[in-house]
Amino acid sequence: MSGDFVEDAKVEISGMAKQGMRHPSTKPVLTGAAVGAAAGWLLPLVSIPAGLVLGAGVMFYKRLRP
DSSP states (O other), X not given: OHHXXXXXXXXXXXXXXXXXXXXXXXXXXXXXXXXXXXXXXXOTTSOHHHHHHHHHHHHHHHHHOO
């Protein structure tokens, strides 16, 4: 199962890199990154870069495993 996830992630990242904003996962992942960065700015325990990475990661995971 984890091998399937890793392979799916590679395909998805490759598609996002090649297609840019035309890829269906790019906008939700960037939105998640922005929301995470905003949460990092508002919450004292989370830094902005950590929030950005966590937000993007959560949305990327949700795109792979809805």
